[in-house]
Amino acid sequence: MNAVDLSSVNAFVPGQVDLGADEAHLIEERARLLGPAYRLMYQKPLHLVRGEGVWLYDTEGRAFLDTYNNVVSLGHCHPDVVDAITRQVTTLCTNTRYLHETILELADRLLATVSDELSHMMLTCSGSEANDLAYRIAKVRTGGTGVIITETAYHGITDAVSQFSPTLGPAVNLGVHVRTVPAPAAYRTGPNVAARFASDVEAAIADLKRHGIKPAMLIVDTMFTSDGILPDEPGFLQGAVEAIRRVGGIFVADEVQPGFGRTGSHMWGFQRHDVVPDIVTMGKPMGNGQPIAGLLAKHDVVEAFGRSARYFNTFAGNTVSCAASVAVLKVIERDRIMDNSAKVGAYLLEKVRALVPKHACLGNIRGAGLFVAADIVSPEDGKISDRDKTTRVVNAMREDGVLISACGADHNILKIRPPLIFTRENVDFFAEVLDRALA
Ligand code: PMP
Numbered sequence: 001m002n003a004v005d006l007s008s009v010n011a012f013v014p015g016q017v018d019l020g021a022d023e024a025h026l027i028e029e030r031a032r033l034l035g036p037a038y039r040l041m042y043q044k045p046l047h048l049v050r051g052e053g054v055w056l057y058d059t060e061g062r063a064f065l066d067t068y069n070n071v072v073s074l075g076h077c078h079p080d081v082v083d084a085i086t087r088q089v090t091t092l093c094t095n096t097r098y099l100h101e102t103i104l105e106l107a108d109r110l111l112a113t114v115s116d117e118l119s120h121m122m123l124t125c126s127g128s129e130a131n132d133l134a135y136r137i138a139k140v141r142t143g144g145t146g147v148i149i150t151e152t153a154y155h156g157i158t159d160a161v162s163q164f165s166p167t168l169g170p171a172v173n174l175g176v177h178v179r180t181v182p183a184p185a186a187y188r189t190g191p192n193v194a195a196r197f198a199s200d201v202e203a204a205i206a207d208l209k210r211h212g213i214k215p216a217m218l219i220v221d222t223m224f225t226s227d228g229i230l231p232d233e234p235g236f237l238q239g240a241v242e243a244i245r246r247v248g249g250i251f252v253a254d255e256v257q258p259g260f261g262r263t264g265s266h267m268w269g270f271q272r273h274d275v276v277p278d279i280v281t282m283g284k285p286m287g288n289g290q291p292i293a294g295l296l297a298k299h300d301v302v303e304a305f306g307r308s309a310r311y312f313n314t315f316a317g318n319t320v321s322c323a324a325s326v327a328v329l330k331v332i333e334r335d336r337i338m339d340n341s342a343k344v345g346a347y348l349l350e351k352v353r354a355l356v357p358k359h360a361c362l363g364n365i366r367g368a369g370l371f372v373a374a375d376i377v378s379p380e381d382g383k384i385s386d387r388d389k390t391t392r393v394v395n396a397m398r399e400d401g402v403l404i405s406a407c408g409a410d411h412n413i414l415k416i417r418p419p420l421i422f423t424r425e426n427v428d429f430f431a432e433v434l435d436r437a438l439a
Contacts (some may be wrong), residue, residue, distance in 0.1 A: 009243075009406050009407060009411050010041055010042065010043060010046075010391065010394050010405045010406050010411075011039045011040070011041065011119065011190075012027075012039065012040035012041065012043065012045050013043070014027070016043050017043050017044050018084050019044065019045075020156055020432030022059070023045060023047060026047065027040070027045065031082045031325055034187045037153055038197070041243055041405065042394070042395055042398045043391075043395045043398075044252050044395070044398070044399070046058060046064070046403075048064075048193045051066070051072070052075075052077055053076060053077075053419075053421065054067075054075055054076075054397045054418060054419050054421060054422060054423075054426055056363060056403070057077065058139045058294075059267060062401070063401065064398075064401050064402065064403050065401060065402045065403065065418075065426060065429060065430060065433075066399070066403050066418065066419060067402055067403055067404045067416055067417070067418040067422075067426075067430055068403045068404050068405050068415070068416075068417055069418065069419050070257060070262060070283045070284050070285055070417050070420070071262075071285060071288070071289055071315075072285075072288050072289045072419060073260060073262065073284075073285035073288065073419050073420045074285075074288050074331050074332075074337065074419065074420065074421060075419045075421045076419075078288055078327075078331065080327045080330065080331050081287070081288040081289070081290075081324050081327045081331070082379070083327070083330060084323045084324055084326065084327035085320055085323060085324050086291065087323070087326075088102070088319055088320045088322075088323035088324075089320045090216070092319055092320055093318055093319055093320050095312075095314060095317065095318055096123070096312065096313075096316070096317040096318075097312065100319055100322075102319055102322040102326060103123070103317050103322045105322075106322045106325050106326050106329070107120075107267070107328050108119070109175060109326065109329045110329070111296065113268070113293035114267075114268065114271075114276075114280065114296055115265045115276045117167060117276050117298050118276065118280060118296045118297065118298055119293060119297075119298065119299045120279075120296065120298075120299060121268050121295070121296055122294055122295050122297065122302070122311060123292065123293070123294040123313070123316040123317035123321075123322075124221070124283075124293045124294050124295070124313055124316045125291045125292065125293060125313065125315050125316050125321075126156070126163050126279065126283055126291060127155075127156055127254075127256035127282070127283030127284060127293050128155070128156025128157045128158050129156075129158065129293060129313070129316070130156075130282065130283055130293045130294055130295050131155045131156050131158075131219065131252070131254060131256075132156065132158040132161050132283035133283050133295060133311075134217070134219070134252045134279045134281050134295055134297075134320055135147070135160055135161065135216070135217065135219075135305050136142060136160075136305065136309075137279060137297065137301060137302055137305045137325060138217040138250050138252065138278075138279070139216050139218040140250075140266070140304050140305040140308065140309075141216075141250060141301050141302075141304060141305065142214065142217070142248055142249055142250060143214060143248075144213070144214030144215050144248070144249060145188075145213060145214065145216055146177050146178075146179070146205075146208040146213040146214055146215040146216055146217075146249070146309075146417075147163075147164045147175065147177060147178045147179070147215075147216060147217055147218075147219065148165045148178075148179050148180075148181060148201055148204045148205070148208075148215065148217070148218045148244065148249075149165075149166070149178065149179075149180055149181070149217070149218075149220070150180060150181055150182070150183045150184075150220060150221075151166060151181065151183055151193070151223060151227065151409065151417035152166060152167055152183060152226050152227040152228070152408065152409045153165060153166055153167065153180070153219075153220070153221065153226060153227065154166075154167040154168070154221070154225075154226040155219060155221075155254055161290055162194050163177075164178045164219065166180060167226045170417070171328075172307075173329040176211075176213075177208070177212055177213050177345050179204035179207055179208055180204070181197070181200035181201055181203075181204050182200055182230065182408055183227035183230060183409075184196070184197040184230055184236055184396050185224075185227070185228060186230070186232050186233060186236070187230075187232070187364045187366060188364075193233065193236045194233075194235065194236035194237075194238065197236055197239065197240050197288055197322075198238075198239025198240045198242070198243050200240075201218060201239075201240040201243045201244060202243050205243060205244065205247050205249075209247075210438050214248075214398065215234070215244060215247050215248070215249040216249055216250070217244070217249055217250050217251070218235070218240060218241070218243075218249060218250075218251050218252070219251075219252040219253075219254055219255070220240075220245040220252075220254060221254045221255075221256070221257055221269075222237070222253050222254070222255060222258050222268070222270045222272070222273065223257055223258040223260070223262075223263065223269045223368070223371055224256070224295050225257040225371075225407060225415070226405060226407055226408075227407075227408065227409070228373060228375075228408035228409070228413045229366065229367065229372070229407065229413065229415065230366075231263070231264075231272070231323065231367060231368035231371070232366060233272055234272040234273055234274075235273050236273065237270070237273035237275050238273060238274065238275055239357040241259075241275045241277075246380050249260055249423055250276050250278035250279065251275070251278050251279075252277060252278065252279045252280075252281060253268070253269065253270040253275075253277035253279070253281070254281050254282055255268050255270070255281060255282045256281060256282060256283040256284050256293070257269075257284065257371075257417075258329065258371065259280075259282045259284075259285065259286075260282070260285040260286065260328070260332065260343060260420075261332055261337050261338040261341055261369070261420060262369050262371050262417075262420060263278075263341070263345075263368040263369040263371060264286075264338055264339075264341040264342030264345045264368060264369025264370065265316075265338075265342060266338075267316025267338065268280065272368065275351070278296050278297065278298050279294070279297045279298075279301060279302075280295060280296040281295045282294060282295070282296075285328065286325050287321050287324040287325045287326065287328060288324060288327075289324075290320065290321045290327050291315070291321065292316070292317075292322070292324065292325050293316075294316070294317075294319035311357050332357060335421075336342045337420045337421070338369075338420075339424035340420060340421065340422070341369040341370045341420045341432060341439050342369055344370060344422050344423060344424060344426075344427060345368070345369035345370040345371070345372070347427050347432075348367070348370065348372055348416065348418075348422070348427045349365065349366075349367045349431075351427055351428070351431040352372060352374055352416070352431065352434065353364050353365050353437055354431075354433065355431065355438065358435070358438075359435075359438040359439070360379030360382075361377060361378070361379050361386060361389055361438065362374060362375070362376070362438065363375030363376065363377035363382055363383075367416075368417055369420075369421055370417065370419075370420055370426040371416075371417055372416040372417075373407070373408075373413050373415060373416070374391060374412065374413065374414040374416070375408075375412060375414075376389050376411065376412045376413070376414065385408075385410035385411075385412035386412055387410055387411045387412045389412075390406045390411060390412045390413070390414065391406070391411075392437075393414065393434075393437045394406055394414070394436060396436070396437035397433050397434065397437045400433045400436060400437060401433065402429070402430055402433040402434070404417075405417050414434075416430075417426035418430075
């Protein structure tokens with residue numbers, strides 16, 4: 001068995017629990033055939049064979065409530081998306097070098113969700129590629145290379161992007177042109193989160209300059225997911241965005257996690273902060289499982305790049321992925337998905353908070369829409385992060401039929417991120433299982 005990086009959040013570690021013969025065999029085969037870089041989740045990895053709505057089923061037909069899925073955020077195998085994909089794949093699958101209406105319909109629909117200043121869409125196959133492309137555009141636009149991120153950020157896996165994704169672990173070096181700032185965790189540091197975040201970004205800019213590095217971009221996940229999910233107070237990004245623009249850099253909003261209505265109040269996380277980014281990157285839920293991602297950009301930001309570099313990305317923007325994504329946007333509108341996210345998300349927050357008096361290990365609980373975080377801390381002083389207990393809770397819930405995971409620098413934050421079609425009944429079941437796991 002290959003060595004496993006224990007710093008991975010909620011990663012399977014061989015030898016901790018007994019596995020069935022089938023699972024043990026599959027795990028060995030993965031190691032043999034896929035090599036040492038892959039990770040499985042949970043002490044007892046799941047072998048899933050089917051999904052429907054908010055439910056996943058294993059080989060024995062056991063159902064798991066999926067409370068950890070922002071990819072199929074309209075639910076597993078959503079019929080509208082399945083239908084759109086099926087119709088398109090049985091008609092035509094081609095690329096962006098041919099004329100086709102669907103990519104234009106997608107651009108029209110996406111651009112209609114943002115300020116007019118953002119006027120172009122470019123497509124990729126993954127969030128990592130979208131951030132990679134954003135960085136290339138930022139470098140051409142600004143003439144700089146410096147990147148500012150938060151301490152526990154994750155933006156993806158390409159060579160360039162992994163250099164500004166500290167959560168890949170200490171063995172993956174940050175670039176010499178990269179500076180980190182503390183995550184804007186208002187609940188830990190008290191009020192004035194906006195001023196503090198802006199001054200941290202200013203300090204990072206000053207440090208880049210001192211080293212002769214011109215700032216190119218500030219990039220943040222606008223819900224700070226891997227930093228521990230930090231929604232409050234809306235608006236706190238404004239000073240930091242102004243700071244990067246004052247020195248000629250651009251602001252990139254990474255919407256791979258919060259985008260497509262998850263926060264309930266807005267389609268995009270940056271809109272909660274009342275800023276207009278220079279580039280917005282997106283991915284995961286964009287095709288409800290189809291590999292489609294991309295970015296929206298201001299014309300003047302992308303202009304020089306577009307003139308100097310042709311852009312063709314074989315699979316990105318293929319007709320099938322575009323059809324899937326158009327279907328996603330139609331369902332979000334028709335089924336009032338954001339409304340559901342806001343209402344059921346508020347109920348979820350209420351139900352998790354209601355467990356606080358019963359379980360002293362529950363610390364701060366926060367969220368926006370169907371994006372909720374619960375800190376697990378020492379019951380004695382309520383401050384020290386309890387990573388081991390968090391791992392035990394996540395795995396106890398998995399045994400009890402509910403899937404979540406953990407995040408944050410200390411790996412002690414329950415990350416609750418169900419599909420956006422979650423119902424109040426789903427929340428009730430979730431809260432029961434969480435209650436049992438905490439006990
Ligand atoms: N940005 C953020 C904020 C992400 O969470 C992720 C994926 N977890 C990415 C970028 C990279 O997306 P992908 O895995 O599609 O490359």
